[in-house]
Amino acid sequence: MRTQIIKIEDAVGKILYHDITKIVKDGFKGAAFKKGHIIQPQDIQQFLNLGKEHVYVLELEPGEIHEDEAGSRLAKAAAGDGVTFSQPRESKVNLFAGQAGLLKINLEALEAVNDLPDVILSTLPNNTVVKEGEMLAGTKVIPLVVQEEVLLEAEKIAAEAGSIIKVLPFLEKKISIIITGNEVYKGRIKDAFGPVLSEKILPYGSKVLEVDYAPDDADVIAEKIILSVEKGADIILVSGGMSVDPDDVTPLGIRLSGAEIVKYGSPVLPGAMFLMAYRGNVAVLGMPACGMYFRTTVLDLLLPLLLVGERISRRDIVKLAHGGLCRSCPRCRYPNCTFGIGVSQK
Ligand SMILES: Nc1nc2c(c(=O)[nH]1)N[C@H]1C(S)=C(S)[C@@H](COP(=O)(O)OP(=O)(O)OC[C@H]3O[C@@H](n4cnc5c(N)ncnc54)[C@H](O)[C@@H]3O)O[C@H]1N2
């Protein structure tokens, strides 16, 4: 790049190479124009008003890209389905959710871009549930001018990854809830689990197909699961009876339904006695009673993934260990806390 001093009248379209300040109040200097600004026709009169007749400008050499153009190119490359982005401001471009859904970050591509010189791309954690319009990421270049080859490399990384940042919409899944336990089945106590589970599902736009009840009988639990599959459930939540009492027969019931157990026991507290299984493509979840007592549990970590159509593997559950411990804050701040950060590694 080259710099030169030129007359104001010749400066339109050129890149300003120094800040132009003005006295705002009591000698305080505010930036009227920042270094890097691309001079517009309407700026000329303001420059003259500020007493400037000449300015330093920057001329790009072949293969050099101005920071704002570079920021925009990076954002465009990184943004996939369901992601929008802003105009650059001092090369910083913000990326936003164009729709509500689950934020998916290609972690390998994200690292590869950030390993390039002179560019950064910073995001919310992978697998964050996001609202429409929420800020997801910011990208920026570090110097005023970037070599185009760096951008070409970033664009290649993004193209090979498909996209680096996207938002998957939640699908309308059909969910069956099977409440186990003699005490509820026989009407000795009122079901408090069904309402909690329904409340967790509805905000995502999925449907509760049915809430059914089963006694502490593994064969009956298995029959109810098979029936739910036949009725077209995509996801079956089986509540209670998940621990070590003799009448805790839900894991056996899930097994007897023909579902394959992915993992019994999750490294999440609350959620240790959780069980993940699949009967074909139907997800069957054994949800321990902590899901009723605690505001946030393993279910809150995995449900969003299931609702965008992902299949949960044993490895996904193992990765929940890091950050799987809830701090039990007096006022729950989830998801703005460390609980469940392991889900970002899926
Ligand atoms: N000796 C041990 N006890 C417990 C262990 C353990 O490892 N060893 N694990 C604890 C953990 S962790 C959890 S979580 C719970 C798991 O409980 P369950 O899923 O087996 O729950 P239940 O025994 O069926 O019920 C516990 C409690 O909640 C009431 N309940 C259950 N379902 C409903 C419902 N739909 N509506 C209202 N109330 C319900 C039930 O009556 C019991 O009072 O186990 C720990 N214990």
Ligand code: MOO
């Ligand atoms: O499944 Mo229990 O979490 O450890 O409360």
